[in-house]
Amino acid sequence: MAFTEQTHIRAAAAASRCRLKFVNFEALENQNSHETAGLSKKHLVVRRGKPFTVTLLFCSRSFNPHTESLVLEVWLGNRSERIPVQFSDRHADTHSWSAKIYPGGARSQSVAVHICSPANSSVALYHLQLHIETNRGRWSYAVGDFVLLCNPWLKGDPVYMPLEAQLQEYIKSDHGLLYMGTYQNISARPWLFGQYEPGVLEACLKLLEVSPQHLKDKDKDYIRRADPAYLSRVICAMVNCNDDMGILAGKWQGSYEDGVKPTDWSGSADILQRWASSNCSPVRYGQCWVFASVLCTVMRVLGIPSRVVTVFNAAHDADGNVTIEEYYSSTGKKLNQSKDSIWNFHVWVECWMSRADLGVGFGGWQVVDPTPQEKSAGVFCCGPCPVVAVRHRYTRAPYDTTFIYASVDADVVRLILHEGKLVGRKLDTEAVGKLIYTKSVHSDAPENLTWLYKSSTRSKPGSSVVHTRAAIISAGSPAPSPSAPGEKPPGLEVSLSVDGQPSLGENISVCVTVTNRRSSPRLLMEHLNAQLKDFDSNPQRSFWKAQKEVRIQPGGVLTLQEAIRPSEYESVLAGDDIVNVAVVIKDVETEETVLDAQEFSISSPQITIEVRQHPGCSIKREHTAQVSFTNTLAKALTGAVLTVEGSGLLPGKQEARLVHLQPDKTIEKTVTIVATSAGTKLLMATFSHGSSPGVVSRSFCKVSVNAA
Known part of the structure; x- marks a missing residue:
């Protein structure tokens, strides 16, 4: 590790002193120990509250603890903390910074120093200095930088998650599934979170550095970054570009010719790399699943367990009355006369953390929604909102609980109009929040989260929602309020x-x-x-x-x-x-x-993907994959395109094209895949044609890659 020396003594006294020659940040050992391997080739990446080792190599002679003292100094912005290096066989205290040399850690000309940060340290890029102090003066060295992340493996960290299987899924997994469509016909779409792709961690750190909070008051922002609730709110606002130098511009209608169509994205890394390399210019374009997936990537990189969640029949309650109005003509045509709407599916993120700002009972999964729908405290962000507060309808809990509650449990009133007059009305208390899904741990099957959001006992329409903390803390369900006088039953x-x-x-x-x-x-x-x-x-x-x-x-x-x-x-x-x-x-x-x-x-015909010698692919060995689509429609499809891609398997996208794909005929593409790293990879295929405005069919195949 390169360093610079700052001398503070006369040249005559320098001849016999201990001098620092080299610093080894022990990147491989530290990052394996801290579960951060692969996150960066540029920086040492470690987790707060867990010791990491730095080896100091001295020139000419060894360090003499009787006449010389070692002091480390960590810098974060304009703030620093001195850490005297001590000889001790005791484990580090995670409540304050410490630096220790354990017995046997000092050799002839090198010293292994174990540095530990507090469990509530701020997430950031830190600068490290070393001071060698004697009674004749002090010599200082700029040692280098390291990145400190949240530590969900540490019990004292607010993001602590006890189950290893969940940590593997919600922190370390770099791919997943998004659920889309309608609740009667749910489709699973693969997504590459890509937290181990080059430059992704650096883009996440840059995101924090250009946030409005940081630009306004750097020191205050650095201090508050210890709190995962604060981090999630800052990042949520920065994923969309509506108020700041954020990552994604949203678009839901019209042409996408000046950017990328939201349905064409397949992973977060490309989006984050484009944003960082363009001097923080917004990437065009995103919709809810793109916003949510990018947010999930950033949170996993920073060490906050996160998962992408889909709400089927999600209400957008624009006026905040927890009721969605829909208008129909007397001939059954749905009319666009309401600011409220129900999305067939809406995708947001859940982040795992305790909520020190709210107290006991509000920890666990928190909804964080980066899709710019409504402003929260003047900014386009939503959350973190405790899922338990939504379930028990404790709408006073920050942040945005009423809006999230309406998204999953609002009433729907359908009104029939004829010549401007109301001729019929139907109340539906079951339409909203039909299903709430996320990918299961270590499985491609969906996990049903609906019960976490919706209580089995529900207040009658028009009654007030629950506002008591006791309902949350005791985990009890509120009793339903008395029914309002009923209307005359319909004939x-x-x-x-x-x-x-x-x-x-x-x-x-x-x-x-x-x-x-x-x-x-x-x-x-x-x-x-x-x-x-x-x-x-x-x-x-x-x-x-x-x-x-x-x-x-x-x-x-x-x-x-x-x-x-x-x-x-x-x-x-x-x-x-x-x-x-x-x-x-x-x-x-x-x-x-x-x-x-x-x-x-509407379901579409399926794409077939067959990987030869799968499972059992190995790094840097060629394997063949055959991808095909058969036209089961009764008409020919013009301008047929079959596209195959796979991060870590194929360089870019590969295509097969046909001017006309006749009924019962097949378009095929054979590709040679060469895995560049071990782990689970996704080979993805899409089929489209000129007669359709969008993609007709999607499919994917998991490829397990062995290290050798």
Whole structure:
């Protein structure tokens, strides 16, 4: 390790003194011990509260502890702390900085010094100095730098996580799965978090250095970085660029020609490297899963256990009344007349930490959402919000608990309008937060987190939410409040369902069930309407409609079947597209009007990936992978493109193209993969064609790479 010497004595006295020749930061040993191997080739990376070793090599003669003293000094910004080096066989105290030489640690011309930081040290890049002091003066050396991270392996650290399997998943794993689609048709998409890719750790440190908090008051920011809640809030705001020099610009509509389409990203490293190398210019473009995945990468790098979480049917409560209003026409078309919305899926991050600012009972998983939706204390960020506070509806807990609670448990009121007048109303208390998923530990299966957010006992609509700390600390569920006076039961009831899982090229079967609660027959008008929609907004124009008159007997139940044929949707829908279908039933005589709606996604044909000699691939040995897609649709696909990529397996993206892919024909791509490092890698493939505005199909394959 290079260093510079600062002399503070006369030249005559320098001849016989102990001089520092070389410093060995013992990077391999320290980083293996601190679970930081691979995070940086530029800096020593260690975790707070755990000793690391620095070996000092002296010139000409050995260090003499009887006449000379060693003092280390750690610098963070303008603040420093002196650490006298002591001879001791006692373990380090994690409440303060210490530097010890254990018995046998001093040899002829070298000394092994064990340095330990407090368990609540700030996360940052530190500068280290060495002072050799005698009664004749002091000689100082600028030794070098090291990076200090949170330590979830240490019981005294606020981010301590006791289970090793969880630490491997939520800190060390550099890949994972994102869950998307609709709750009836969930698709898993691979993501490369990439915390071991070159420059990623340095980009995360740079992110902290250009935050508004740091630019305003560096010393105050450095001090507060000891708190993971503070870190998560700062980083959450910095992942989007709305208020600062943040990483990602969001875009949900229009052209993406001046950037990268959000669906084209497959990992965080590329995004972080682009941001850092462009002098902190925002990377275009991100949507919720991209924002969340980048945040998860940064938090894992800094040592805070994190996981990406998907909420299916997530409410965006713009007015803060914990109720989502949806408007429909009398023919079943969903209208864009509300600031509120329900996203088919929304992705955020959970970070693991104790909450010293809130006290006992609020620790554990905290929601941190970097997607710029609403401002929190004047800034586009959300959280950290304790999941336990959401479950028990303790909305006073900072930060943004009411907004998160509404996201997973708001009521939905569907209103039917005819010529501007309200003709029907339906309350749905179950639509929001249908499922909440994350990747399981050491498994590709989803883990259902819904029960962590939603209590089995739920207050009636309109009642006040719980505001007592005791409900959190005792982990008890609040009793439901008395029911409000009920409305007159409807004479008609209707429910709509979509049969099976709709796939491209097949009929979409819609089933409507009508129940007559009256003792007289009724003449009804049925209106059905289907609209394409984005996952995060209201539907677009209708692409299919149907209507007919039907009769129902007193107390009868009527089942009506409708089918949307491929010829009626193939020019509009692609794989993974989402459809809103609604039915409105109206009594022709009484004009009683009832509604039900359903949203579903379209499945696409699958891509096949076959890796020869898999499992059992080895580093730097060639292996062959064959990727193929068969057109199961009844029409030819123009401009077919099959793309294959894999970080650590392939250099860049490789493509196969066909001008026309005829029905029942296959497009193939054979690639040679050469793994550059050991571990689990992802080989990913996408298929698209010119007739579709987006990707039609995605697939991936895990490749286990052996070290030899």
